[in-house]
Amino acid sequence: MYKKDPIFWWASGVFVLGLILFAITQMDIFFILLIAAYLLRPTLASLGLARKYVDERELSIQYRSSNIAFFVMMVACVFFAAILKAENNHTGEMFYMVILIGIVAKALFSILSSKNFREAAPKIIISVGLFVAIFSGMGAIHHGIFSINFLMNFLPGIVITLIGVMSRYCPRAIAVVMLIITISLMVFILRREISWATVGTALIVGVPLLLASFGLWRKLKVTEERGIE
Secondary structure, eight states: OOOSSHHHHHHHHHHHHHHHHHHHHOOGGGHHHHHHHHHHHHHHHHTTSOGGGOOHHHHHHHHHHHHHHHHHHHHHHHHHHHHHHHTTOGGGHHHHHHHHHHHHHHHHHHHHTTOOHHHHHHHHHHHHHHHHHHHHHHHTGGGOTTSHHHHHHHHHHHHHHHHHHHTTTSHHHHHHHHHHHHHHHHHHHHHHOOSHHHHHHHHHHHHHHHHHHHHTTSOOOHHHHTTTO
């Protein structure tokens, strides 16, 4: 699988650089370079930037192995989060943040891979709205499904979902509304408390919605404009 092509030599250089920096600084953060070196080839292949160095068979193998690895990592995150929660250790919430980031990133790139940003924008808004509704609602479900606390956590996600549905019919008006709501939501989240959780939540929710609001300004492809607009 590992061919001695330019990608191999770049990955080897990044790997060696990571080892040298870790040896000098003893900072674990530089292990990111080791991970980057290992994932450089499949990442470039997935982005379509290394097609002449990757054949169809290798792409197929990488696709299957990546999906299996993603599933295993999600299961491991849930397992470790459950262990920490059982020990009454709230740092386990970081594992749930990793799960959310992974799922949102996978869904976002899957949608954007179609390269039809105008068509993808409503799907992104609807997906984010459902995620917000489900995970915000789960955080308050111990108060009861019909409690005010649960409804206050659940309704914002439903509102975003409905806006996503409406964006199919009046995209540019919704784009302006979505932009205002997204910026307001990010400010509201960050004003509560600046921490890894609030910053992570703001990015997970805000970045896809900002991309979607800009995508709604794009025109549909010619084949899709007929019969839709």
